[in-house]
Amino acid sequence: MFSKLPKQGISLGLGDRVGLATPGHIKVAKRYDFFPVFAQQSIRELNFTGRTFQDVKRDVERAAVKENYDGKSGFDGDHLKTDKEIKVSIDSGITMLTLDCSEYMGVDSKIKEQVYKKFYAKTFHIKDLTLEYTQEDLEKILSIYSGVIERIIYIWNHFPKVKNKEVSFEVSVDETNIPTDEKTHFLLSKYLYDEGITIDTLAPRFPGEFQKGIDYIGDIEEFKNSLTKHHKIASYFGYRLSIHSGSDKFSIYPYVHQITQGNYHLKTSGTSYLQSLKIIAQKDPNFFLEIWKTCLDKRKEMDKYYHLSCDPFSVPKDLKPIEYLNNHDARQTLHVSYMFVLNPNYDFRNRFFEILTKYESEYHMEVAEHIERHVRELRIPEKR
Structure with a gap:
């Protein structure tokens, strides 16, 4: 192959x-x-x-x-x-x-x-x-x-x-x-x-x-x-x-x-990871907001590994979870949130895969369309 x-x-x-x-x-x-x-x-x-x-x-x-x-x-x-x-x-x-x-x-x-x-x-x-x-x-x-x-x-x-x-x-x-x-x-x-x-x-x-x-x-x-x-x-x-x-x-x-x-x-x-966060935002908005909060907490750590021009602290606080993915500062930040969401050393991983596995077909369609x-x-x- x-x-x-x-x-x-x-x-x-x-x-x-x-x-x-x-x-x-x-x-x-x-x-x-x-x-x-x-x-x-x-x-x-x-x-x-x-x-x-x-x-x-x-x-x-x-x-x-x-x-x-x-x-x-x-x-x-x-x-x-x-x-x-x-x-x-x-x-x-x-x-x-x-x-x-x-x-x-x-x-x-x-x-x-x-x-x-x-x-x-x-x-x-x-x-x-x-x-x-x-x-x-x-x-x-x-x-x-x-x-x-x-x-x-x-x-x-x-x-x-x-x-x-x-x-x-x-x-x-x-x-x-x-x-x-x-x-x-x-x-x-x-x-x-x-x-x-x-x-x-x-x-x-x-x-x-x-x-x-x-x-x-x-x-x-x-x-x-x-x-x-x-x-x-x-x-x-x-x-x-x-x-x-x-x-x-x-x-x-x-x-x-x-x-x-x-x-x-x-x-x-x-970008396919961002589509997974779209599923999370739709199916478990509270979990998505937990991820976003950790993004803010980890902003300086992100800079050690990625060159980012975004300012996540400028993102409006009244956005709906799905709307974060349409905001440039939030989207860039979320793009590298895999650092802790998929990291075995954090407690996000199991919940993330539980949701994504449950809605796997929808996730595949989101990836394909994007x-x-x-x-x-x-x-x-x-x-x-």
Whole structure:
């Protein structure tokens, strides 16, 4: 069932923090023409939920049997940072490795001078892009990314399944406040390409804000311009762009389709958890409000793990439980409330699963309808 991602076309990282959402994802994958990644989890998510990669894999396999799904799916070890995390995920059978390079940004490297010499005073042309590297350009780029380049090379050389292309290899440089410009993207890709390293997808940091579970915040024209340049560079080197925190970004979906011509990876993991909270709000409003109160109590702790722009204390106190999910500050906050709701160390977990299991069919329909909206806005065609 699990396989590498396609080289071309549309793939969606769906993910399932809850362990019960995949039947809803399958309902959509059966109808529409995209490659699904049902199994997608980060170590951070696994630690909070008390699951393992094997649990994630098993939950997807069970859902496939239940829904009579005989298609393929990717298995993404998402935002992996350490060698240990990468080894555990590869040993668990992932088919996609998403390397999170955030901790190597701003780290000096042994190859810094070598990269500098390779690009200094050079000009490159890609279609209508002209990329000229001055001393100032290179000093700025390499002060942030030389350690990232070195880290990618290290992973390629030290994990045979990556180098032998047994797993799809994604490089993530989106976990930063600094948007990735075209000169940085090209330099990184060109150096890796010349070293014989072939990646399958790359997640740049786009301008604007890609916050959890809400629409894109920023200048759409600026995003379109950035996406166009990044797509040209990715196409030149033969890989696809990956858009992280891509769930609920409905205002930019038509442009993602148009600019990439249906050739991208987009991650939506996490939004299916919000649909589970929708069920909780409908079926047990008091329990939902307990969760919300704990969100307020845990706001500072959330900031240790997630970059959030929301202010949950500004949310009106007279909202009905279901209305919290339509408030941007509440929705972002609730998106990461899984940290304690699904955490075995808290007393929310049993009540949460008792309700969700009781109304499992309704939950699957909520997930399917929500993901189908994503798919329609992305202009993904139905299967013939």
